[in-house]
Amino acid sequence: MSSTQSNERQYPLKRDTLASARLNLNHFWMKNLAGYLLHPKIPTNVDNFRLADLGAGTGLWACDVAAALPNASVDVVDISDAQFPPDAFRPRNTRFWTHDCFQPFPPEYLGQFDAVNIKFMLCIVNDDVADKLIENVLMLLKPGGHLQWFEPLPNTVRHRGRTDKLSTPACDKLMAMWKKPAPQSSYNWVHALPKLFESYKLQVIAEDRHENPDYYMQVVAQSMFLGQLEHFGSAPGVEEQAEQLQDEFRSGAMVDVVWTCVVGRKAL
Template identity: 35%
Template sequence: MASNSSNQDEYILSRGLQDNMRLNLQHYLWNDKGYLLHPSIPIKEGLRIAEIGVGTGIWSLETARIVPKSAQIDGFDIDISQCPPRDLLPKNVTFSVHNCLTPFPHELTGTYDVVHIRLFILFVQENDPGPLLRNFLRLLKPGGYISWSEYEYKSLEVISTSIPEVEDSITPLLHFIGSIGETKPSWTATHWPSDLPQTYKEIGLTNIEVDRRPFSRELLPFYLDACLAACEEISYKALDPLGGGKGERARSLVKKCLENRQKSHLQLNRLTVLGRKPEK
């Protein structure tokens, strides 16, 4: 039987019940007052879309509802066990196991109108999205679009809704988790997503558009839930194995943030950068 996964142990998050729900919650929060497909991408008959790193597959499945039936959406991930099984999928959606850091099968070269990628920051090596972008670019037809979405940690602020303000546990938690228990540079201090427009230019993409959307204020507690769930997953999966009580420390910070769920929140931009492969 074909496997649904590869590289399982290298994945820093988990793939259990909480993870499935977190990814789907995050998806709906991401799209609040936003869009599935960037409005500059023309929706047409026969549209072919590739999704990179599908998670539960929720983006591909929802997008399949807003494109013509003749459109085709192919999702790629190192592990598709969080997606619905093939028998439940619409006819025009597929999910396949592929390590997107490596070249795609030759027959896919130049076959897609759109490459969509969202929340992939943890898997970008050496803070350099360039090699990945070049890999994705090969999938695109001339004139095709790349749409990359990430949280913009540079814009992160902790918002207090209580007087007096409670002690900020969110920043230390994100720093601790982001630096894998202070063993690595923190991805929350990594600002390459803000530089994506420049990176797009350097690799020859055109028609670059940048979209920044903070969360609606009333939804901030739900975003905090999603963020804390991810921190907890990482505490078990990546910090406990390091020993020294690192996992426990992270979980005690998660607990404090939860105790202050009515008082302290984090806000940041949902950043999307769109670019187009030149026609020639």
């Protein structure tokens, strides 16, 4: 399959080594924060358990699951293979391929998966296309299969730390960016994920919220610092904003969001 098919939106982040390192940092952070890779309510002790990770990025989440479930087979899918690991370093029970997840999947994949995972697609999904993505993705699931979706909740963005009322302009700006990084960004769908699942007849079996403890705030700050530089690239003032954010963090101020993991089960 080609990696040159059209996407609904341009990918606003990068795919270089630093971008991959940020995704991998986020992976270990989220794995520890949630305490699971696949939600414990998703049964994995079924014969020939087949899992797909869509928009997989570096594929580290999928490789981690594949290593933990050696009898499972794991399809690792992204529109681009730029961040995939070399063949030599992929677990033997993984298969990496490229596909635009907004486009129909080839017939041989339809109804084949016990579980599908999607994590951090927020940056390319707006309210107007969330339905289309979920509809397309559901075609992959077997009856009774599970869809797990992990995202930050932009409306939960809040100041953490310092309470001395000194101004923190970089944190204020970061708060605004979380809510609307680009004029066309619209994230109501992510806050309504359980409702969206239900509208597609998925039974919601988990709706977890994961909040960072204080001692994770340095990871939050590092990830958001790198994310800002990556997202806003060479736009005027970006480096100054990132530097100021670091200074504010050193003085004890930061911005944080809650993460959610929603799991739905397709009807039998």
